[in-house]
Amino acid sequence: MDERRRVAATALLLGAALAAAAAEPAKTPTLQQILDATQPADWRALDADNTLLMELPGGRVLIELAPAFAPAHVANIKVLVRAHYFDGLVITRVQDNYVTQWGDPAAEDEGAKAARSLGEAAATLPPEFTRGAKGLAFTPLPDGDVYAPQTGFAGGFPAARDARRHEAWLTHCYGMVGAARGNAPDSGNGSELYVVIGHAPRQLDRNIALVGRVVQGMEQLSALPRGSGPLGFYAEGEPRTPIARVRLLADLPPAERPALELLRTDTPAFAALVESRRKRRDDWYREPAGKIEVCNVPLPVRAAAPR
Amino acid sequence: MDERRRVAATALLLGAALAAAAAEPAKTPTLQQILDATQPADWRALDADNTLLMELPGGRVLIELAPAFAPAHVANIKVLVRAHYFDGLVITRVQDNYVTQWGDPAAEDEGAKAARSLGEAAATLPPEFTRGAKGLAFTPLPDGDVYAPQTGFAGGFPAARDARRHEAWLTHCYGMVGAARGNAPDSGNGSELYVVIGHAPRQLDRNIALVGRVVQGMEQLSALPRGSGPLGFYAEGEPRTPIARVRLLADLPPAERPALELLRTDTPAFAALVESRRKRRDDWYREPAGKIEVCNVPLPVRAAAPR
Numbered sequence: 001m002d003e004r005r006r007v008a009a010t011a012l013l014l015g016a017a018l019a020a021a022a023a024e025p026a027k028t029p030t031l032q033q034i035l036d037a038t039q040p041a042d043w044r045a046l047d048a049d050n051t052l053l054m055e056l057p058g059g060r061v062l063i064e065l066a067p068a069f070a071p072a073h074v075a076n077i078k079v080l081v082r083a084h085y086f087d088g089l090v091i092t093r094v095q096d097n098y099v100t101q102w103g104d105p106a107a108e109d110e111g112a113k114a115a116r117s118l119g120e121a122a123a124t125l126p127p128e129f130t131r132g133a134k135g136l137a138f139t140p141l142p143d144g145d146v147y148a149p150q151t152g153f154a155g156g157f158p159a160a161r162d163a164r165r166h167e168a169w170l171t172h173c174y175g176m177v178g179a180a181r182g183n184a185p186d187s188g189n190g191s192e193l194y195v196v197i198g199h200a201p202r203q204l205d206r207n208i209a210l211v212g213r214v215v216q217g218m219e220q221l222s223a224l225p226r227g228s229g230p231l232g233f234y235a236e237g238e239p240r241t242p243i244a245r246v247r248l249l250a251d252l253p254p255a256e257r258p259a260l261e262l263l264r265t266d267t268p269a270f271a272a273l274v275e276s277r278r279k280r281r282d283d284w285y286r287e288p289a290g291k292i293e294v295c296n297v298p299l300p301v302r303a304a305a306p307r
Numbered sequence: 308m309d310e311r312r313r314v315a316a317t318a319l320l321l322g323a324a325l326a327a328a329a330a331e332p333a334k335t336p337t338l339q340q341i342l343d344a345t346q347p348a349d350w351r352a353l354d355a356d357n358t359l360l361m362e363l364p365g366g367r368v369l370i371e372l373a374p375a376f377a378p379a380h381v382a383n384i385k386v387l388v389r390a391h392y393f394d395g396l397v398i399t400r401v402q403d404n405y406v407t408q409w410g411d412p413a414a415e416d417e418g419a420k421a422a423r424s425l426g427e428a429a430a431t432l433p434p435e436f437t438r439g440a441k442g443l444a445f446t447p448l449p450d451g452d453v454y455a456p457q458t459g460f461a462g463g464f465p466a467a468r469d470a471r472r473h474e475a476w477l478t479h480c481y482g483m484v485g486a487a488r489g490n491a492p493d494s495g496n497g498s499e500l501y502v503v504i505g506h507a508p509r510q511l512d513r514n515i516a517l518v519g520r521v522v523q524g525m526e527q528l529s530a531l532p533r534g535s536g537p538l539g540f541y542a543e544g545e546p547r548t549p550i551a552r553v554r555l556l557a558d559l560p561p562a563e564r565p566a567l568e569l570l571r572t573d574t575p576a577f578a579a580l581v582e583s584r585r586k587r588r589d590d591w592y593r594e595p596a597g598k599i600e601v602c603n604v605p606l607p608v609r610a611a612a613p614r
Contacts, residue, residue, distance in 0.1 A: 094530075097481050097482070097525070144453055145453060146599070146600040175404070183590045183591050198481055198506075199507055200603075202600065203603065206594045207594050219403045222403055222505075222533075223530055224530065225530055293454065295506045296507075
């Protein structure tokens with residue numbers, strides 16, 4: 001189906017969903033109605049070359065990497081993963097309403113003599129806190145933002161843009177994954193990663209490199225016991241969740257790769273989703289917000305259709 | 308100390324903190340420096356008549372109620388608590404990046420014949436989703452908001468205001484507690500409560516009654532296993548965290564009341580805290596956000612000074 005026909009068909013199906021909801025006049029279509037009206041081309045498969053699978057005792061976590069925003073970090077993380085760097089390391093930190101972090105606890109200690117070798121991976125990296133806005137396909141949101149001149153989505157990731165500075169960056173929404181760093185801006189290397197488990201700490205934007213996003217298994221990281229040490233690091237004697245292994249999907253036998261699809265963020269279907277959330281009115285919602293903030297937009301994931 | 312002298316003294320102490328930080332020119336004072344410079348009058352004690360203590364297996368949760376925003380709900384919750392309604396009930400729902408909810412699981416089922424009696428408490432209440440803005444002391448924030456014309460703080464709670472509609476309401480920030488309701492706006496009665504455990508679901512604002520805020524023990528509610536049923540309700544057979552008891556602090560012997568103080572949100576010290584967070588620059592932060600959103604403002608709590 002060519003692009004114009006596909007868009008028209010989606011519009012028709014969404015129209016039908018709207019008409020169905022219109023029996024009671026002011027209702028918005030549900031998320032499910034919108035997803036039911038999508039076409040196969042509204043979805044994209046997980047990119048096996050840029051998706052990590054992390055195995056924890058409670059289940060697996062899938063992390064989609066963002067090479068368009070942090071190419072050096074993503075490349076370094078792949079070197080580490082392919083050397084099985086993370087296998088047998090642990091969750092080191094869980095700070096309530098902030099982040100869960102993982103890596104080598106020995107690397108935290110001064111001296112770090114016992115720390116695991118980074119092998120072929122770089123120890124320092126250019127600080128990929130922002131990127132040029134030029135050449136970045138960007139789907140803006142309409143309602144403004146407290147922290148950035150403009151927010152929206154780029155390649156499925158929540159992002160922001162500053163036209164005056166010609167910059168774009170990923171935003172610290174719930175589930176976003178970043179590379180921890182020390183005080184030196186180039187000290188992040190991807191060997192220690194964190195994920196946002198609370199209200200978006202947007203003050204971190206442009207101060208640290210975000211490298212991806214959890215697309216499945218977030219509850220494996222968000223529901224862990226909080227650490228009682230400073231900054232939520234686990235104190236001596238507190239049990240740390242072990243990481244069995246981290247693998248790139250592309251390095252797994254095809255049969256072991258989770259087959260998921262993500263709703264594209266540059267489609268009419270996604271625009272309809274945003275609209276239905278902005279103006280949500282149903283049997284329960286009486287007072288639509290009329291607005292939406294970037295970290296409140298759902299990013300649907302589904303099992304891939306059988307081929 | 309009279310109010311003018313107190314304010315002047317706070318300003319001096321904050322000035323000293325700023326001067327200390329100024330050894331490296333552009334650093335902002337830390338949260339700790341700001342708290343160290345506060346005066347006793349910058350703090351308020353927990354109001355024993357409007358604070359709940361909830362005992363869970365992992366520890367206690369303290370919830371400060373907000374009678375200025377939801378007087379009927381707060382009064383009804385007190386009736387329920389004083390009848391020991393919640394003792395022996397359970398956490399019924401934990402939906403990742405959304406809410407943890409508790410109450411009587413039998414009340415969820417259709418018919419609800421086995422549900423615990425509400426006793427003297429009302430089964431329906433006026434929908435206290437907003438209140439009049441008139442007469443409400445409000446400390447506004449300077450950076451705008453996606454969802455509301457104005458946000459800020461009222462009596463220690465994050466809140467919003469709409470001058471055109473002459474309305475004010477509490478905002479759904481992390482840790483805020485609300486009264487679950489069915490489709491009927493008057494169907495919330497405080498017998499089923501929820502707390503926000505993810506990114507602020509601000510679309511709920513003005514659609515449901517917020518009744519308070521967790522001031523201590525949030526990790527007892529945020530780190531629980533997520534429910535696998537629809538909307539994060541626990542499915543049949545999933546273990547539910549039991550509630551040992553819920554009490555109003557005023558009903559406990561004085562020696563058993565946790566002695567905590569909260570930083571007042573209408574003080575120069577709080578204004579200094581907001582400013583230091585907006586313009587945060589230290590050994591780690593290189594690019595201050597320059598802005599702050601209502602749900603990112605910390606609300607400090609400390610052990611009360613011995614009397």
